[in-house]
Amino acid sequence: MRYQLIGVNHKSAPLEVRERLAIPESRVPDLCRDLAAYPGIEEGMVISTCNRVEMVTHTVNGSADLRGFLHQHFHLTADELDAHLYEFREKDAVRHVFRVASSLDSMVVGEAQILGQVKEAYATARAVGAIRGQLDQLFSRAFAVAKRVRSETAVGSSSVSIASVAVDLAKKIFGSLEGKTVFIVGAGKMSELAARHLMAHGCAAIFVSNRTFDRAVGLAQKFNGQAIKFDDLHATCDRADIVITSTGAPHAIFRREHGEQFLARRKNRPMFFIDIAVPRDVSPDMAKLDGIFTYDIDDLQQAVSSHVADRRHEAERAEAIIASEVESFEGRLHTLDVVPTIVSLQDHLETIRQAEIDRARGRLGHLTAEQEIALEALTRGIINKVMHTPITTLKTAAKESEVTTVVDVVRRLFNLREKDATPPEKKKEVGTRR
Amino acid sequence: MSLLWLRFALGCYFISLIYAFVALTRTSELFSRIALHAASLGMVFHFVSLVELFVSGQIVWASVHNGESLLAFLSMTFFMIVYGIYKTTSPGVVVFPVVFFLTFVAAVDEQPVLLTQYVSHKGWLVAHIILIFTGYAALVLSFGASLLYLLQERRLKAKKASSLISFLPALEVIDQIGYRSLLLGFPFMTLGLLTGSVVAVTTYGHVDFLDPKILLSLLMWAVYMVMVFTRWNSGWRGRRAAVLATFAFVAALAAWAANYFSTIHRFAAS
Numbered sequence: 219m220r221y222q223l224i225g226v227n228h229k230s231a232p233l234e235v236r237e238r239l240a241i242p243e244s245r246v247p248d249l250c251r252d253l254a255a256y257p258g259i260e261e262g263m264v265i266s267t268c269n270r271v272e273m274v275t276h277t278v279n280g281s282a283d284l285r286g287f288l289h290q291h292f293h294l295t296a297d298e299l300d301a302h303l304y305e306f307r308e309k310d311a312v313r314h315v316f317r318v319a320s321s322l323d324s325m326v327v328g329e330a331q332i333l334g335q336v337k338e339a340y341a342t343a344r345a346v347g348a349i350r351g352q353l354d355q356l357f358s359r360a361f362a363v364a365k366r367v368r369s370e371t372a373v374g375s376s377s378v379s380i381a382s383v384a385v386d387l388a389k390k391i392f393g394s395l396e397g398k399t400v401f402i403v404g405a406g407k408m409s410e411l412a413a414r415h416l417m418a419h420g421c422a423a424i425f426v427s428n429r430t431f432d433r434a435v436g437l438a439q440k441f442n443g444q445a446i447k448f449d450d451l452h453a454t455c456d457r458a459d460i461v462i463t464s465t466g467a468p469h470a471i472f473r474r475e476h477g478e479q480f481l482a483r484r485k486n487r488p489m490f491f492i493d494i495a496v497p498r499d500v501s502p503d504m505a506k507l508d509g510i511f512t513y514d515i516d517d518l519q520q521a522v523s524s525h526v527a528d529r530r531h532e533a534e535r536a537e538a539i540i541a542s543e544v545e546s547f548e549g550r551l552h553t554l555d556v557v558p559t560i561v562s563l564q565d566h567l568e569t570i571r572q573a574e575i576d577r578a579r580g581r582l583g584h585l586t587a588e589q590e591i592a593l594e595a596l597t598r599g600i601i602n603k604v605m606h607t608p609i610t611t612l613k614t615a616a617k618e619s620e621v622t623t624v625v626d627v628v629r630r631l632f633n634l635r636e637k638d639a640t641p642p643e644k645k646k647e648v649g650t651r652r
Numbered sequence: 653m654s655l656l657w658l659r660f661a662l663g664c665y666f667i668s669l670i671y672a673f674v675a676l677t678r679t680s681e682l683f684s685r686i687a688l689h690a691a692s693l694g695m696v697f698h699f700v701s702l703v704e705l706f707v708s709g710q711i712v713w714a715s716v717h718n719g720e721s722l723l724a725f726l727s728m729t730f731f732m733i734v735y736g737i738y739k740t741t742s743p744g745v746v747v748f749p750v751v752f753f754l755t756f757v758a759a760v761d762e763q764p765v766l767l768t769q770y771v772s773h774k775g776w777l778v779a780h781i782i783l784i785f786t787g788y789a790a791l792v793l794s795f796g797a798s799l800l801y802l803l804q805e806r807r808l809k810a811k812k813a814s815s816l817i818s819f820l821p822a823l824e825v826i827d828q829i830g831y832r833s834l835l836l837g838f839p840f841m842t843l844g845l846l847t848g849s850v851v852a853v854t855t856y857g858h859v860d861f862l863d864p865k866i867l868l869s870l871l872m873w874a875v876y877m878v879m880v881f882t883r884w885n886s887g888w889r890g891r892r893a894a895v896l897a898t899f900a901f902v903a904a905l906a907a908w909a910a911n912y913f914s915t916i917h918r919f920a921a922s
Binding site: 482 | 889892
């Protein structure tokens, strides 16, 4: 178990740092490839959402230089980055992955979206061949754990998504949402969800704008709304009371001067910007204007923190599930670690036995069927007796931490070869679980 | 007797007053209900007091204390109308202290002070007082709303989780309360000032524009008009509107205080 993980999330790093680490969707496959090819790393996967950027790896010796990888790929110095990083190894890495997939590490604990995002990251890494056996096992288990947490605890049931928090905030500003106009900038899933919530609470008209106009048209049709060309964005935006923006733009697309124009055209009626983009789409100085309210992804987190408290109890139960799952995963992995050794030990002794029987036959001449059976039984009996203690020791060691030492000793004593390490049944098992 | 009822009313308003201070720091559904009931009961006593004053023939229209009592009652009526429409008691944070203060002053002593001048057209005077007081009451409410707007805006901008559970209604609701009171109050105030000048002309034959009372009243009206205009024309709200509303409110207070300096609008002990 040489899992190693490094990353930042909404708790460890401010938005300014996460913005600089944000990875555009199109770059994720390349990054996975680079990660898997980095010295000391066998398999790698990149999880990049608006709240976290994480590199999950399986390494050669459990101590790959993941920080070096980050410095190299994000052009950030150690000073800027290291204070915000967290790094987990082995069991801790497994626990972290389980917690992320189960939405216990989310900004809004229990929200369902993160599982989808992790699955997507997993599929991407698999597609480029950056995931093989080890991460495969880890994530298949993580998805199962997430499912278990969801079905056995109420963590997800009263899930307060960012979308519903956005609705609450909009109501604090506008009172009733009846007849309010929503503008979606950047046709993403998250903004679509938020828009759907707002419409359900009475918002009337909807505009959609996207750099790819066709996607805007597609989304607008879903809501009976109107697609707006991206170039006309600033000219039309003042017609909206609520703007949900989530573009992948590297710089802010709404700046103070735009805000001033909007307010002048709207006769100072308030506007609410929900900025779920990382990097942010709305420049921070917009919030200084009277009548403009901007909530970025971190502000939304603060707003949901009160809801999170309600579900602390359920989260505790979920943590207990995670803890037991981590233990059993570790146990299974160790058992899997000893299985190849046991198999090659059996193979090794069987080969010796066969060779010795052949030699005996040459010396003894013709044997009756009964003698053949007796010879078979004798040799098998000896082998089994000899193998009994080493196999039991290996199986016991699998449950303890010194498993690698015991495996090493057995391999050395019997001079077992490394290539037998992956038994056929293990490959099969991984394949069927997918 | 009328004064006794007024003092009962004062007792009820006192409970509402406590609410006004408590509501600034915490939210309690129960307490806001108690405050509302206390205010309603106070209004009943207050109404009885005014009616008794009226039917007993003791009412002296130009008495300062009766005026204050009437203004307090009208402000409370506005508050209740707002509550009826928006189901919020939060304007009470501003309205209750003002009402309590007015009622308190009106209820302290038996001796109302009167306008020294003899007024020839009593009908105009009654119209003047009712109109101008309605205007004042609306102004109090819109002043209160503009302060609450500012408070709520701050809370929303501060982005604290606690701002979600604040006692204040939505920003736009506060805005509507303020704007509607403003629009409603303005014609009353204007007509009140016009009838006032009619009274002045019929009594003195002219309007003395240099009299502090008239100067301050005109100033207040001008600020009032600027508020209505900037709101209607460019939608001023928030900080700028609050500054104007405060200015108008201070001008209104000054105009009221001018009763003690004005030569033509002077009240004195009867």
